[in-house]
Structures are given as structure tokens and as C-alpha cells.
Amino acid sequence: MRISGDWIDHPGTQALCAVLTEAGYQALFVGGCVRNALLGVAVADIDIATDARPKNVSDLAETAGFHVVPTGIEHGTVTVIAQGLAHEVTTFRRDVETDGRRAVVAFSTDVAEDAARRDLTMNALYARADGAVLDPLGGLPDLMARRVRFVGEAEARIREDYLRILRFFRFHAVYGDPAAGIDAEGLAACAANADGIEGLSRERIGAEMRKLLGARDPAPAVATMAQAGILARVLPGSDAKALSVLVHLEGDLAPRWQRRLVILGGIDPGDAFRLSRVETGSNTAVRDAVGSALTPAALGWKLGAEQAGDAVLCRAALFETLPPEHWQSEIARGVASTIPVTAADLMPALQGPALGKKLREIEARWLASNLYLRKSDLLA
Ligand code: ATP
Numbered sequence: 001m002r003i004s005g006d007w008i009d010h011p012g013t014q015a016l017c018a019v020l021t022e023a024g025y026q027a028l029f030v031g032g033c034v035r036n037a038l039l040g041v042a043v044a045d046i047d048i049a050t051d052a053r054p055k056n057v058s059d060l061a062e063t064a065g066f067h068v069v070p071t072g073i074e075h076g077t078v079t080v081i082a083q084g085l086a087h088e089v090t091t092f093r094r095d096v097e098t099d100g101r102r103a104v105v106a107f108s109t110d111v112a113e114d115a116a117r118r119d120l121t122m123n124a125l126y127a128r129a130d131g132a133v134l135d136p137l138g139g140l141p142d143l144m145a146r147r148v149r150f151v152g153e154a155e156a157r158i159r160e161d162y163l164r165i166l167r168f169f170r171f172h173a174v175y176g177d178p179a180a181g182i183d184a185e186g187l188a189a190c191a192a193n194a195d196g197i198e199g200l201s202r203e204r205i206g207a208e209m210r211k212l213l214g215a216r217d218p219a220p221a222v223a224t225m226a227q228a229g230i231l232a233r234v235l236p237g238s239d240a241k242a243l244s245v246l247v248h249l250e251g252d253l254a255p256r257w258q259r260r261l262v263i264l265g266g267i268d269p270g271d272a273f274r275l276s277r278v279e280t281g282s283n284t285a286v287r288d289a290v291g292s293a294l295t296p297a298a299l300g301w302k303l304g305a306e307q308a309g310d311a312v313l314c315r316a317a318l319f320e321t322l323p324p325e326h327w328q329s330e331i332a333r334g335v336a337s338t339i340p341v342t343a344a345d346l347m348p349a350l351q352g353p354a355l356g357k358k359l360r361e362i363e364a365r366w367l368a369s370n371l372y373l374r375k376s377d378l379l380a
């Protein structure tokens, strides 16, 4: 089995691998890049595993003229920018001790040990610089069948790092075979250890959940998470019921995790997922919009195209209706509209709070008219 891709052929990638192997070390692509190349999907970032110690990697790379950033040198990772392309180079590791959140790792020279500490069999595949695939744990058949399975005993692997519960569902949502369903042993172990999620940082939870909700169809995975008592722990007060309807209504539209998060509800998603202030603000704005009677055009004017689209689709999903006809062109009409009355039209007759009140009143009438009232109507 051999993988290929522009990123493998990139002269910087090849030069970096050559520098390591000519010094007598192994240089193996690992994780997402190998998995995605085998599945024929886009590769986001290049991870290289090596038996060279981080200091040796840095020295060799710098001598070769590459830029080196000590990204996570204490965990064994350095970033090497070779001819403009970034590579995360990590020394083989084995877990020495784990507390459910972070592992104490020791460097290793054995690729099988490095593979054994990875989370899922489809993430424990390696490839040499020429693309030849190495499969120390027999993960290849799982990947080909799109089976998401833990490396080793699921229960034990989850207790080492409870984030793996969320990763299990995320990878199932993104890469799993929906027809085959979720791995039963993995699911049982996730359900039995759901409490462990409480100890995870919300940043890590949020990062996984964004990726999960950004999958083409996260609905089956999220429904299973809800049944297993996991969704309520990551997002208290949420409800997974309308998510599958939403995904259905989306059709071929690009998935947006923000839209899927709105439909799940929840008491405080901004806090649960440590969203940024802007992200929390738009979550709240879209939730308010879903509960309003504003038309697609009015939503487009108020919120912009993306959030207006999210609000229209979420509203339809919640009420189990179709979105209004021509909703997309109506949103575009709203986005392109300008409210015909401004403060200047009302001054100097009105000032201060009275002016603000009048403007809000006019805005409400204009929105309620589906943006059709003209200046003369609004001033009358
Ligand atoms: P993507 O970058 O597309 O999300 P990826 O597989 O590269 O997918 P990363 O989170 O970047 O995922 O991790 C890189 C690799 O590190 C994984 O493929 C996996 O082998 C390993 N890994 C990441 N997180 C964990 C974890 N919590 N436990 C065990 N191994 C992990």
C-alpha cells in the first residue's frame, strides 16, 4: 500500500525526511495525513514521527537551513518549516503515566510503542517518505472499512484520556461508515466512563465538538452521544432531536458547526465550549432570531447572510416545516438593503432618547413590512 499527494512530493517535505533518514533516523508520516491520503480526502497538516530526539531534530533541521519552532518541545514536538511548508515533527513516545487528562510520556525508538499510545486504529498508520504505508497495529482494514475503533482495550484507553470519548464520536461522524453503525465495544466504554468528561477543560471539549458538528452529517453520532449520557455532560440542557431534520434541510449547503450548535440549544454553549465572545454573540443572535417572526430578508439585513441562513434553517427544523420559498434570494435582498430612514431625516425635530426610540420604531415597522416600506411611508 502506498499513499501519494502533493504534500508528499513537496520538495520541503522530501528534503526534511532526507535530512532525518540520512542521519540514520526514521522519518514517518503519521496520523491524519496518512489516514486522509488513504481515504482520498484533503490533508490539513503534516505530522512526522521520528526516533530522533527533539534536540537532534532541531539541530539537523537548522543545519539544513530550515526554520524550527519549538512548539511543544517538552512533549517532543518541533515544527519545521521546510521551503514554506510546516511539518510537526514528534519523537516516538510511549505513555508512562496518565491521569485522564494529560500523559507523562517517555521518548521511544520503537514505532510500535508510538502506535500503541495513539487513540484510534485509523490514526495509528504511518508512511515512509516514498509513500509506503506501515501498519504496526493492523489498523488498515479498519480504515478501509471506515471502522472507528480504539487502539487496544477501549475502557483502558478512555481512562487514560477522557477526551478520547469525544474523539471517538468525532471520527465516527467524520470518517465512519454510517450504515455499519458505531463500534459497540467503544460505545459501551464511552457510556460507562461518561463522568470522566467533567474533568476535561472546556477548550478541549469545544475544539472536538466544533470538528464533530462540522461533519457532513453529525446527527447519528450526536444522537448516540445523547443516548449514552454524553451530550448532556458536554452541553447541559441541549436537545439532539431536531439535528437530523436540520441536516436534511441543509441538503448540499456547506456544513457549519455554528448552525448545528444553535439547533442543539443548551443552557450556555458559550461557556460549555469556551466560545469566543464573537462566537457566543452570534450563537445568541441566531437563537433569538429563530424565536422571532422576522422574514428571511429582515434576517439578512439584521444578521448578514450566514447567520440569517442559519436562523431560517434552524427555525424550519424546529417547526418541522420547509424553509420559506426563495429564502436564499430573500436573504440576499436583505443583505443588499439599506434602511431608508436615518437619524438625519428625523433631526433636529427629534433628539436624544426620543430620536433613538423613533428610529427603533421605524426599524421595527420596516422589518415587519419585509423591507418594502419606503421612506415616505416610514416618515408618514
Ligand atoms: P485532524 O488534524 O484532521 O483533526 P488528526 O488525526 O491529525 O486529525 P490530531 O488531533 O491533529 O488529529 O492528532 C494527530 C494524531 O495524534 C492523531 O492522528 C492520533 O494518532 C494522535 N492523537 C491526537 N490526540 C490524541 C489523544 N487524545 N490520544 C491519543 N492519541 C491522540
Ligand code: MG
Pocket (backbone or CB within 6 Å): 031, 032, 044, 045
Ligand atoms: Mg492533525
